[in-house]
Amino acid sequence: MKIVTLLSVLAVSTALLAACGNANQPVRNGAVQEYSSQTGVKSPAPVGKTPGKVTVNFDYQRMRKMASDQLAVWIEDTQGKYVRTLLVTRFTANGGYQKRAEAVPDWQKVFQPATTSQAVLDAVSSATPQSGPVAVMWDCLNQAGEAVPAGSYVYKVEANIEWAKTALWQGTITVGPTAGQSTATPTAGDGILLQAVRADFVPTP
Secondary structure, three states: OHHHHHHHHHHHHHHHHHHOOOOOOOEEEOOEEEEEOOOOOOOOOOOOOOOEEEEEEEEEOOOOOOOOOOEEEEEEEOOOOEEEEEEEEHHHHHHHHHHOOOOOHHHHHHHOHHHOOHHHHHHHEEOOOOOEEEEEEEOOEOOOOOEOOOEEEEEEEEEEEEOOEEEEEEEEEEEOOOOEEEEOEEEEEOOOOEEEEEEEEEEOO
């Protein structure tokens, strides 16, 4: 009887721990690792509807080497103005940007983590994905939690392979009244960590 009771307590504890995880933890859906982050900013709900939802997809290959496997996914407008970080690996978000300036340097340049609140960093940070397909969701809100206007946006995916060795992919996706797709291209670095970077947009009904 005591063994059965102990097992029941352990099962309940495990369920509670799972329910209290970081908001940006992956939600498993078959073989795809899905991420959906918060802005980290407490603000009123946006006026009106957002244009819809963008999903940034890519294939990720972990290296498990020294100073590797750092990753960032973010959105800019077509003029290069920062809009929103969707995902950054926890080491970099939790002070790794101070220890390793070469960790996802393009993301660091636009996000400037040293001037950002810990609440925002916690909301966008996550454990490093496992090797395989990854899907990162963008709800068409900016970092302040405001709905963005319809138009074209640049999505970027950056990864560290080993120390200062990085890979950067980018593409442009249009958000508005109709669904759309986009294929990104590598703009810098090695193609080992990242492959098949693309995005899909589904408009708000």
